[in-house]
Amino acid sequence: MLRIEDLHAWYGPSHVLQGVSLEVNRGEIVCLIGRNGAGKTTTLKSVMGLIEKRRGRVVFEGQEILHRPAHARFALGLAYVPEERRIVPGLSVRDNLRLGLVASPEGRRHEAERIERATAAFPRLKERLDQVAVTLSGGEQQMLAIARAMISGPKLVMLDEPSEGIMPVLVDEMFEMFRRMRDEGTTILLVEQNVELALGLADRAYVLDQGVVVHHAPAAELLADEAIQERYCSV
Amino acid sequence: MGTLGFDLLALQLFAGVALGAIYVLLAIGLSLIFGMLTVVNFAHGAFFMFGAYAGVFLAARGASFWASLIAVPLIVGAFGLLVERFLIRPLYGRGIDYPLLLTFGLAYMMVEGIRIAFGTLGLPFDTPESLQGATDIGIGFFPTYRLFVIGATAAILLGLWLFLERTRYGLIIRAGARDPQIVRVLGVDVSRVWLLVFGLGTGIAGLAGLLAAPLQGVSPEMGGPVLAEAFVVTVVGGMGSLLGAVVAGLLVGVTVALTSLFVPEMAKVSIFALMAVVLLVRPQGLFGRPGLLS
Numbered sequence: 175m176l177r178i179e180d181l182h183a184w185y186g187p188s189h190v191l192q193g194v195s196l197e198v199n200r201g202e203i204v205c206l207i208g209r210n211g212a213g214k215t216t217t218l219k220s221v222m223g224l225i226e227k228r229r230g231r232v233v234f235e236g237q238e239i240l241h242r243p244a245h246a247r248f249a250l251g252l253a254y255v256p257e258e259r260r261i262v263p264g265l266s267v268r269d270n271l272r273l274g275l276v277a278s279p280e281g282r283r284h285e286a287e288r289i290e291r292a293t294a295a296f297p298r299l300k301e302r303l304d305q306v307a308v309t310l311s312g313g314e315q316q317m318l319a320i321a322r323a324m325i326s327g328p329k330l331v332m333l334d335e336p337s338e339g340i341m342p343v344l345v346d347e348m349f350e351m352f353r354r355m356r357d358e359g360t361t362i363l364l365v366e367q368n369v370e371l372a373l374g375l376a377d378r379a380y381v382l383d384q385g386v387v388v389h390h391a392p393a394a395e396l397l398a399d400e401a402i403q404e405r406y407c408s409v
Numbered sequence: 410m411g412t413l414g415f416d417l418l419a420l421q422l423f424a425g426v427a428l429g430a431i432y433v434l435l436a437i438g439l440s441l442i443f444g445m446l447t448v449v450n451f452a453h454g455a456f457f458m459f460g461a462y463a464g465v466f467l468a469a470r471g472a473s474f475w476a477s478l479i480a481v482p483l484i485v486g487a488f489g490l491l492v493e494r495f496l497i498r499p500l501y502g503r504g505i506d507y508p509l510l511l512t513f514g515l516a517y518m519m520v521e522g523i524r525i526a527f528g529t530l531g532l533p534f535d536t537p538e539s540l541q542g543a544t545d546i547g548i549g550f551f552p553t554y555r556l557f558v559i560g561a562t563a564a565i566l567l568g569l570w571l572f573l574e575r576t577r578y579g580l581i582i583r584a585g586a587r588d589p590q591i592v593r594v595l596g597v598d599v600s601r602v603w604l605l606v607f608g609l610g611t612g613i614a615g616l617a618g619l620l621a622a623p624l625q626g627v628s629p630e631m632g633g634p635v636l637a638e639a640f641v642v643t644v645v646g647g648m649g650s651l652l653g654a655v656v657a658g659l660l661v662g663v664t665v666a667l668t669s670l671f672v673p674e675m676a677k678v679s680i681f682a683l684m685a686v687v688l689l690v691r692p693q694g695l696f697g698r699p700g701l702l703s
Contacts, residue, residue, distance in 0.1 A: 244593040263582065263588075264583065269580055273581075276581055289415060
């Protein structure tokens with residue numbers, strides 16, 4: 175479904191990705207792990223089209239997308255939930271969700287129904303639809319960011335550090351939801367600091383270090399491999 | 410003061426509101442363009458002047474004032490679309506001073522172009538017949554055309570508010586002003602939204618020029634002073650804030666009207682004094698968010 179080949183990316187003069195190659199198949203949860211600064215977030219941003227200076231190949235659903243703008247990648251069925259969540263401050267919860275539908279004519283026709291369905295799993299959002307989104311707690315904002323990305327029905331969703339700064343009980347709930355999303359046919363590419371949790375969820379995992387993939391294996395296998403975890407993930 | 414004094418004061422306040430209405434229309438476009446595109450549009454006064462001359466041009470060809478009210482914002486807005494698409498767009502991502510200098514130069518070119526086409530002297534502009542004279546508004550007689558300007562501005566603001574609050578494009582604009590990147594990630598081609606906003610802002614400036622023409626006549630330089638006043642309004646209201654533009658526009662209009670009544674020699678200075686006071690107390694403006702430019 176998604177194939178990245180020899181992807182390079184730069185922030186100004188610093189060469190952050192130095193030839194990342196990886197693949198995500200339909201219906202999988204794939205997880206990227208590695209230390210801070212290994213290039214996990216940059217990989218997601220490059221796939222979404224948010225990094226200006228990049229080289230290599232990014233193929234999604236058979237189409238080369240490296241030089242397409244972000245909005246065109248969304249149209250192909252790619253969604254991205256950034257680490258900072260990016261809930262729009264002045265807007266209500268409902269308007270934030272509607273924002274997830276503005277670019278999808280199909281979604282707009284069934285707006286009320288889509289919002290109903292997107293919030294079915296999040297009773298807390300449903301109760302607060304007309305509240306200004308910034309009044310939500312961190313965990314609720316994360317749920318909103320995910321619901322907003324999912325509301326248009328993307329084929330592949332990329333999640334950057336969804337568990338960061340959220341109460342453990344909510345994190346468990348959220349990971350349960352990712353499992354359901356996969357079972358319902360959404361493919362997930364996940365970046366997560368909480369390695370144990372991520373490997374427990376994912377089908378496969380790639381280990382990044384200094385801008386390259388140093389290891390990849392089924393998640394269960396990596397979960398058992400403490401030497402690798404120690405070497406590339408411990409802080 | 411007796412009742413007469415009170416009536417005079419009330420009439421002058423009303424005159425201030427009419428004057429403020431023109432400022433509001435200019436400031437709202439400036440603010441919208443700045444909030445979305447981070448472009449400080451120094452050509453905004455030139456678009457205002459362009460609107461007035463578009464009215465002169467159409468009137469000379471037999472168009473009614475009412476037809477011009479529709480046609481002028483479309484003509485000026487269309488010109489704005491071209492300016493954004495071909496002159497401003499290549500400068501995005503280069504810092505705030507590039508489009509600022511560009512629009513500064515563009516304003517000179519527009520003024521010079523109008524001088525070549527219509528002459529350097531000012532021209533009179535007739536108040537439409539049905540709006541001549543004065544109307545009794547309870548506290549006294551008030552020029553009918555000024556009442557019309559207030560009403561037209563209120564209608565435009567209502568329309569704009571409905572557009573921003575009730576439509577899909579409005580939602581995109583409200584979100585895009587806060588966080589253009591997330592709007593792109595959610596599938597919106599932001600450059601098209603910026604184009605639309607520039608066209609909208611300049612179109613409203615053109616309409617303001619047409620509305621102002623019967624009050625002050627038209628001249629190639631008419632955009633200069635009004636641009637300075639509109640900048641004062643956006644700074645007082647808070648850059649990027651539409652509510653701020655409305656409140657501050659009326660506040661500035663009333664300030665000018667009242668100082669012209671009591672201390673006429675202070676009228677021009679008073680709005681800058683108002684701006685200084687507001688900036689000392691609230692550097693981000695009445696409704697602005699702090700740190701917009703940082």
